Amino acid sequence: MNKPTSLGTLAERVRLMRDRLCMSRRDLAELSRLSLTTIGRIERGQTKNPKGSAIEGLEDALGCDFTWLRNGGSGYVLPIWGKA
Secondary structure, rough: EEEOOOOOOHHHHHHHHHHHOOOOOOHHHHOOOOOOOHHHHOOOOOOOOOHHHHHHHHHHHHOOOOHHHHOOOOOOEEEOOOOO
């Protein structure tokens, strides 16, 4: 398993995982069941504390640990597809 650095913000962690999986924002929106606008706001740091359901959608789409995605730290990334 890959263990990325903790990265400071949710925005940085989402962008890192989306980039590692070669996903567009549109791809991430579809897979996470979130709007493209919401994905953009999260990645720009305009949404700092999204609802748990949004984090769960991102977790499923990005294949990473909920705790790591939400808080950073030592959670492991669990690649599910793409070039992780």
